[in-house]
Amino acid sequence: MSNRTFTMIKPDATSKGYTGAILDQIIKAGFSIKAMKWTKLTTEQAGLFYDIHRERGFFGELVEFMSSGPIVAAILEKENAVEDFRTLIGATNPANAAEGTIRKNFASSIGENAVHGSDSDENAIIEGDFFFSKLERF
């Protein structure tokens, strides 16, 4: 079990002004921020980040959406981080997300679902390394 996970606040949420409220919910849930940046992905970068979904029907839509505006990328720390963060964000489709979860509170659709959360310790490391150098994390 690792104590770190990786998140992005996605372009739908940054453009609606939800960044502060989402970070507040993350911090109040006990996660501490170990690295963070406000940035915007190119379509190439979004495609690489979501490479595992390249064969899925929604891949083009996903890449277009994820490169459509700014995102916040962050490495978060907490005991049992990956699993606890997935619980905090809720189901991929906000219609199925539990009450009080970030996606229930802030997401509008299965595609534009406000936040990303790593699905395994291994992917948390890969995804954190995608965005942050050693000098940018503490």
Ligand code: GDP
């Ligand atoms: P997650 O781990 O809960 O983020 O879900 P997945 O790994 O299954 O999918 C990755 C991301 O692809 C999701 O968070 C959505 O942004 C997007 N996505 C998943 N399913 C769909 C879909 O049916 N349509 C669209 N447009 N995007 C989707």
